[in-house]
Amino acid sequence: MNAPTTDQLPVVVIGAGPVGLAAAAHLVERGLEALVLEAGPSAGTAVRDWAHVRLFSPWSEVTDPVAEKLLAPSGWTRPDGATYPTGGDWAQGYLQPLADVLGDKVRYGLTVTGVARAGRDRIVDADRDEQPFTIHVRTAGGREQRLTARAVVDASGTWSVPGPTGADGLPALGEKSAADHISYRVPDLKDHAARARYAGKRTAVIGAGASAFTALAHLADLAKDEPGTHAAWILRRGIGAGTYGGGEADQLPARGALGLRARAAVEAGHASAVTGFRTQTVERDAGRLVLIAEDGRRLDPVDEVIALTGFRPDLSFLSEVRLGLDERLQAPTALAPLIDPNVHSCGTVYPHGVNELSHPEPDIYLVGMKSYGRAPTFLAMTGYEQVRSIAAAIAGDREAAERVELTLPETGVCGGAGLYDDPDSAQSGDGGGCCAAPATLQIGTRRD
Template sequence: MSDLPVVVVGAGPVGLAAAAELVERGLTPLVLERGERAGAAVAQWHHVRLFSRWAELVAPAARRLLEPQGWQAPDAEGYPTGAEWARLYLRPLADALGDRVRFGSEVVGVARRGRDRVVDTGRESEPLTVHVRTADGREERITASAVIDASGTWTSPNPLGGDGLPAIGETAAADRIAYQVPDLTDATVAARYAGKHVVVAGSGHSALTALVAFAGLAEQQPSTRITWLLRRGAVGTVFGGGEADQLPARGALGLRAKAAVEAGHVRVVTGFRTDAVEPDGDRLVLRSSAGQRLEAADEVVVLAGFRPDLSWLSEVRLALDATLQAPVALAPLIDPNVHSCGTVYPHGAKELTHPESNVFLAGMKSYGRAPTFLAMTGYEQVRSIAAALAGDRESAERVELVLPETGVCGGSGVFDAPAEDQAGGCCGTPSGPEVLTLSAPSAR
């Protein structure tokens, strides 16, 4: 199978980094992207500024590919928006990869050639087949030596419903519910929310970003009211590690959101798990599973994280954690129920391997439903995967990354359990359930 390409699904930051790593290893990548340009998902949150610096957003192999072609790296200390990340880095990288990247090509299935997932006989001797639907509706089959799924989770946002499924009436109210951080710099978008009662649901960095933006709108339009809806019983460590965060912009985001709450721009409601969305004229009333009812809202913004779309991987054998839908060896490192500090040890091909040989989930999709993914993590993942595919076991097992700590210790996971009931541990000091043998223990 050595003459067959390695198919990479998704021309986002991690997918393109994977292609650069494969090229450097003398392998042939074929990146399939359903959008019309590189970074199609990133472009949808073009107005959001990242809390990682340019120095942490350019993959090492991508830099080595781009610089000989005259690419000028942006200021390493700058913090780009999504639009800048796509325009100044992702699109030039796709251009540098040339015909190794195909746009308008949606992967709709992956299988072992001539074998469904039940068949054992001859499985390991057959290549993979990637089923593709093109923008003009044509179907195509591509034979591949390996598949790296870096398609992300952007198209599968979590619903408002507190049990992981859409709340009753949520789908019917879709015209009043958004699942992305609104671009309030756009006058038309700002007009939709100005002077209204807006409910923001979620506790991650996207929710904090939205709260800061809406607080700014409330300063300009004092009749704008913001309610922040949390499922957990207390705010706890939602604001992050502040000045202790080793990514300063990430810590600053939490501090700005905290300041907005303390200034009275945001009303906080905790312990609210939405069960139903009920119409009230042109407005919406949210009802919790405990029977609580919120004051009617004009608009709802749901920023409750994302989940992987695994439907088109149904014919390959994946070993996924029952809780997170992440690779089983990775899950203990990132499970927010037991991982108390938000700092994840670097990992690579060993932790991302599945029973189906040469099939890997990488990037945000590898985290399943876990939050707080860094581009640096994905770049290290695909460096290790490319080394493994090239037969360089020593390099594949070597960890070449030190990740910044969040500064958050003893957090309450994703729910409202008291801190004393948590697994314990602190940033840089893993608790019992987090201890496992990594590829390179000496790098911990």
């Protein structure tokens, strides 16, 4: 029996999140074979980790049109487009049904451990582009497998690699040994165990984006019921006009309201802002933690730390393919100037596709939040446009691939690079200004 040609092989999509599943839907519409590999046990595994958090964007902006067409024959009913889903709503009401419709094109419990050209490491040029991709995976039971693909679309996101407390981008001294008292996620304070962890305690919240606003707002709510609950809000920069976002002037009202709630938490005394504090060391002190800044300042002891300093892409399993990445953002080279938070405001990032997402290695693409590297802002709608363009390119429809089919809504009251009082806060991914994304694949969200 003859081996299949490269064109007969599937396009492997890594990750069954919103953008990965949308990629599969677009590939199927193009008549291409898709195979989605998901490390978790269900669709939207990462989204389910923040099931308690509500998106800034309504349902009308977080579903993909082609995916909706695929869902329609199954009896799926589109949610009210004007309402705002939680992460749990998104996963249960859209992502899982979409994965179910895709059927055996989605495989769970498979972690990708390596991607390469068959028989070629990254050094070898000979016949490189003629070889299919080989994808190494590990099953939930630890067994190794090898798959082949004509193209690879990496939609694995950045959720698995949160930023550390250290202001230099590395873990602070003592951070790892204090891990039992440090969280890198917005806690669900409706959960009994989480509530007990923070109730009546002093918690340091590190970060300046929407995730930090969410944590501050909900710790303030907890403080109303649990005396002694207090947040020390650690900012690497000062407090300026854009610190709390756009407020009532924000064109995403839910996000503006969240910033106002964070401001109210500070003004009510439930949180105290510590500005210009760049964490260098975490020390233990009689069962509590003391944060020490680069300038030698010592924070009063805290019981817990919530570090919300952004996320970064896991590139370890892509070491044998030739990626063209910006040296600062770790985003595709052509895309990076368009999303650089030191330069761009929310309203100046325009829709993009295959041209901006291509690499020196043909037919491999980073999409969704992973395509943005360390940049903090990402809209689900942008990801859907990315995979529409890429599916068209893989199918050979270059005209459609290069055509823009998305008009993004205005996303806030943005003033450009001047929003960042300190460029480090933009580079570190801890938010800043109005550019905390309303419908991201990770945080950038609000909670009731």
